[in-house]
Amino acid sequence: MRYFYFLIVFILVACKSALVSDVSKNSDAIFTYKVDESSVNETLKTLSSNEMQGREAGTAGINKAADYLIERLKEYNVKPYFKTYRDTLTNFKGTTFNIVGVIEGNDPILKEEFIILGAHYDHIGIAKEGIDGDFINNGANDDASGVTAVAELAKYFGTHKTNKRSVLIAFFTAEETGLLGSFHLADKLKKSNFNLYTMLNFEMIGVPMTADYTAYITGFSKSNMAAKINEYSGTKLVGYLPMEFQYQLFLRSDNYPFYQEFNVPSQTVCTFDFTNFDYYHHVKDEFEVMDIPHMTNFIQDILPVVEKMTNSKSKEIKLK
Ligand SMILES: [Zn+2]
DSSP: OOHHHHHHHHHHHHHHHHHHHHHHHHHSSSOOOOOOHHHHHHHHHHHHHHGTOBBBTSSHHHHHHHHHHHHHHHHHTTOOOOOSSSOOOOSSSSSOEEEEEOOOOSSTTGGGGEEEEEEOOOOOOEEOOOTTTTEEEEEEEEIIHHHHHHHHHHHHHHOOOOOEEEEEEESSOOOOSHHHHHHHHHHHOOOOOOEEEEEEEOOSSOOOOOOSSSEETGGGGGHHHHHHHHHHSSOOEEOOOOOHHTTGGGGTTTHHHHHHHHOOOOOEOOOOOOOOOTTTTTTTTOOGGHHHHHHHHHHHHHHHHHHHHHHHHHHHHOOO
């Protein structure tokens, strides 16, 4: 009986070390995939075109953006998470929807845990007062740039399937009317016992900041997210911007409802630092003033980081 007990312990230890070595093997792999700058350019240009009429939630313009994003997800082999890609809001006057896709994890156990990658695809629509005859708030930086980053991540994971955890791709609507899309989705997922590991949201990454890091994260001190991102990256990819705390940016984008509902690290990465872009909620927030090489480099740098997030041991990223 005693020998039997020792045998069980031995098997358990052997299984555990096999699991650990498997995890580290994957995260040490050399990352050779290259983000295609022309693809970044194309997505950003389309979403911020005049045809989309400023992508105000509930209008025909944003619905064109939705159609475009759904086509991209299909092309990238990202499946709808619900019955269709459209997740219609129950907290909005009128009709508008998030676009939600999933890339199922390739590990039988870890696939039950999810990482949400999000960005809002709505903006503020048509301006009451134009400038030089331009009335369309194209919202290239806010937040077609973040949507473009998430679309590139969807493309990579959808076509490579390297993620052990499942990845939920969420393009939110009605962020500009009070985070309505993300509040709706967080509530709905919570009610279905969704197992959320962490949420990473992308906001205004279209222009570079002057700092010894590329981007800052909101709610810096709430978790070890920044430290883990830099560890996975091997560089100082993200840092702390005092203004994010001063302006409480953690509460002001689509990461927040997921933090509130699930009490897990849910944060926004951003490269808008209040000094590097004059056109916040302005008709001149247009494709032409975006820095495509900067965006491409940032997406290139964050991609292997997100891959490591999907494949790391449980609870590596945690609240403080
Ligand atoms: Zn925004």
